[in-house]
Amino acid sequence: MHAKATGLLREVEQLALPTDGPPNIDTVRALCHDLRQPLAAIMLLASSDGGDVRRRMDGILEQAQWLSDMVEGVLGDAAEDLPTNLDVVGLASRCVQLAQPTARCRVSFSGVGRALAVAAPVALSRAVNCVLDNAVRAAGPGGHVTVEVATTGAEVTIQVIDDGPGLGHVPPNNSLGLTIARALVSACGGTFELRPGTLCGMVAEIVLPATRSPGGSGVMRLLLCDDHKPLLDALSMALRDRGHTIVATAIDPDEAVEAARKHQPDACLLDVNFRHTNGLDAIGRILAVSPDTKVVMLSGSISRSLMADARAKGARGFVGKEKPVGVIIEALEIAHQGHLAVALLKQERLSPERL
Missing domain, CATH: 1.10.287 (Helix Hairpins)
Incomplete structure (x- = not known):
């Protein structure tokens, strides 16, 4: 091996x-x-x-x-690293665990609960790993690196802190690391900063826009549109059990537009593919008659180009059709709070409890 x-x-x-x-x-x-x-x-x-x-x-x-x-x-073209709602505490904790076998210094982690942000999981993991690798080299044998995750208002912050000699005093091992990290964080919609520590060493800080935890959005008035009636019935039952109100269901986009005009729902769950039309074309029509409605797209296959088209038309969320009902409800709640909700149909990653 x-x-x-x-x-x-x-x-x-x-x-x-x-x-x-x-x-x-x-x-x-x-x-x-x-x-x-x-x-x-x-x-x-x-x-x-x-x-x-x-x-x-x-x-x-x-x-x-x-x-x-x-x-x-x-x-890989088949496994695109698309943005999703992820737990940054779990992701950063896993990065620390992966770094520990080869680290010549002590590496510790600090983060409690969940810190939710929208980011591409692999890209963000690579960025944290690059920064962590740089910090471990800077700290050297006998040193200490701490990774801290915190949520402050509308931001999730990852800080990688080392007690090394500081910038300019560590022989460069590879000039790509921090450059890669900065580019990857930018691709996730975040910012990256490297600054001197309070007493010694360096602090590398990644800041990402936070999403709120689901469940705090209050009762939603919802419009559901899908041409698969069993799915509509199951979603309606689950959403009502959660305390939300289903103002209307529709089996095609034309019905959805008329229902949106009549009921002015808080959010609309809209299928992408219908037998004779495309759900994307209905986003603008729904928003034209009900501007405050948050449209969340539902599909069995979501690509970067599809997400870009839907966002340009005004969609506020994307969820894979084979996701559990609870995840679909969570996406609607996050979109209702005013955040971008992404829960894509792709290979499942480790749950926060296992990360």
Whole structure:
């Protein structure tokens, strides 16, 4: 296993050499940079003797799963790393756990409860890993790195704090790390700042727009539109059980527009694909007759281009059709609060409890 990991690292390094090759070479070089830490962890865990074998194998599996997620998120067309509502506390905690096997200093985590933000999970994980790797190198043997997550008002903040000698006093290992982190955070709609610590070391801060926890939106007046009546019935029952009011249901966009005109609902759950028409074309028509309605799109397949088109037309949320009813309700509640709600149909990631 050690030899295979070493060979993979060398192959990826060859891809990262400066060339006059294809225009996506920067993406490959960035991916190569991010592969180093998990591959090093796999090699370390595989070469260790004694100890809890089951625990080491679980560690190798976790690192390998992260590698797979990262490669698919960066290079795979079928598994696009789309923005979603995610728990930043769980994500950052997992990044710390993945970094600990190879860290030569103490790495600790501070974060309580859930801190919800809309971001691309793989992109944000890569950004945190890049910043964390830089901090671990700066702290050095015997040092300490702390990762803290907090919610302040409308923002979720991730701080990576090291007690190293500070900027300019650490030999550069790779100039890509912080550049990659800044670009990835920007792609998630956040900001990245690097500044001196209070007494020593550095503070790397990632700030993301927060989404509120579901359940605080109050009673919603809802319009549901889908041409699959069993789904409409199930959603109606679940939403009523949650205390919300279903003002109307519709089986095609024309009915939905008329119902929106009549009832002025707080939110509308609108299917994307109908037998003879497209739900996207109805977004503007619904908002024209009921401007305060938050439209959440429901679909079995949501791509970046679809999300861009729907957002341009005024949609405030996207949810995968095969998501549990509770997730669909959560998306409606978050959109009702005025935030972008995203719960996409894609491969399920680890729940916050397991991250």
